[in-house]
Amino acid sequence: xxxxxxxxxxxxxxxxxxxxxxxxxxxxxxxxxxxxxxxxxxxxxxxxxxxxxxxxxxxxxxxxxxxxxxxxxxxxxxxxxxxxxxxxxxxxxxxxxxxxxxxxxxxxxxxxxxxxxxxxxxxxxxxxxxxxxxxxxxxxxxxxxxxxxxxxxxxxxxxxxxxxxxxxxxxxxxxxxxxxxxxxxxxxxxxxxxxxxxxxxxxxxxxxx
Amino acid sequence: xxxxxxxxxxxxxxxxxxxxxxxxxxxxxxxxxxxxxxxxxxxxxxxxxxxxxxxxxxxxxxxxxxxxxxxxxxxxxxxxxxxxxxxxxxxxxxxxxxxxxxxxxxxxxxxxxxxxxxxxxxxxxxxxxx
Numbered sequence: 160x161x162x163x164x165x166x167x168x169x170x171x172x173x174x175x176x177x178x179x180x181x182x183x184x185x186x187x188x189x190x191x192x193x194x195x196x197x198x199x200x201x202x203x204x205x206x207x208x209x210x211x212x213x214x215x216x217x218x219x220x221x222x223x224x225x226x227x228x229x230x231x232x233x234x235x236x237x238x239x240x241x242x243x244x245x246x247x248x249x250x251x252x253x254x255x256x257x258x259x260x261x262x263x264x265x266x267x268x269x270x271x272x273x274x275x276x277x278x279x280x281x282x283x284x285x286x287x288x289x290x291x292x293x294x295x296x297x298x299x300x301x302x303x304x305x306x307x308x309x310x311x312x313x314x315x316x317x318x319x320x321x322x323x324x325x326x327x328x329x330x331x332x333x334x335x336x337x338x339x340x341x342x343x344x345x346x347x348x349x350x351x352x353x354x355x356x357x358x359x360x361x362x363x364x365x366x367x368x
Numbered sequence: 369x370x371x372x373x374x375x376x377x378x379x380x381x382x383x384x385x386x387x388x389x390x391x392x393x394x395x396x397x398x399x400x401x402x403x404x405x406x407x408x409x410x411x412x413x414x415x416x417x418x419x420x421x422x423x424x425x426x427x428x429x430x431x432x433x434x435x436x437x438x439x440x441x442x443x444x445x446x447x448x449x450x451x452x453x454x455x456x457x458x459x460x461x462x463x464x465x466x467x468x469x470x471x472x473x474x475x476x477x478x479x480x481x482x483x484x485x486x487x488x489x490x491x492x493x494x495x496x497x498x
Binding site for chain 1: 384401402405406407410411413426429431432433434435436437438495
């Protein structure tokens with residue numbers, strides 16, 4: 160996560176990375192307020208992006224980050240505040256790859272606007288949903304001429320020890336079974352390779368428009 | 369705010385801020401274009417009174433349902449007031465971005481900094497650039 164922050168501050172070209180978490184951690188949205196408790200079974204970190212809490216752990220989830228310098232999206236005046244195009248680039252790359260893998264998505268942009276203290280219990284516009292399960296969550300941070308779109312792919316429900324501790328911390332029930340809950344399982348590297356390929360195609364199209 | 373508008377009594381910065389000059393002080397906010405792009409604002413982090421802001425540099429951040437975005441100051445100076453009502457009612461930024469959605473008031477180090485900003489017509493032309 161610290162590397163994501165560093166990339167947002169310094170990246171001079173498009174950079175995309177996939178990473179996993181060991182030991183597990185709970186990341187909070189930038190302004191999400193939580194009273195921390197002692198002896199949690201996970202580290203607690205704060206994201207540079209908004210949104211709600213995400214449980215991270217190599218056994219059940221993996222994270223990704225895409226940093227886009229402004230020049231990657233064109234030089235028209237709206238680039239400074241255009242939050243939709245960066246989301247679209249990443250969400251489209253994931254959706255096209257997932258669909259090629261046989262996943263039928265419920266529909267990008269069909270947001271119920273459901274909110275929760277837990278990211279995967281809520282639904283926002285650019286999240287990817289299949290069979291009612293949120294499988295890819297996206298969040299964005301912008302500044303210094305760069306855009307960071309990062310997110311999480313939930314593969315399966317986290318271990319009970321983690322979800323129960325997080326529920327006590329956030330005061331809400333855990334919800335989210337991920338890809339497994341929707342009946343899917345993929346090799347991470349294969350999925351990410353497909354996303355990268357489509358992201359590159361999408362960036363070329365964005366620059367040309 | 370449902371209707372796109374850019375008041376002519378304000379000046380505008382390329383980072384989509386507006387400025388209302390009141391003597392040696394400048395009141396800052398974000399334009400209709402910016403609040404529309406950001407979406408529903410749910411939190412505003414602003415500097416404190418007495419903090420210094422630097423022209424062209426970010427002075428705060430806005431979290432919307434879509435993003436956390438920096439807000440840039442077009443002028444350098446000292447913050448003399450902040451819109452604390454945004455703590456409880458951040459939606460004012462969307463509903464009344466030129467009025468109750470103002471962000472901070474700055475005592476400018478040099479009023480001449482305003483000379484480099486755009487008037488309403490120039491800002492709208494700026495928005496229409498390809």
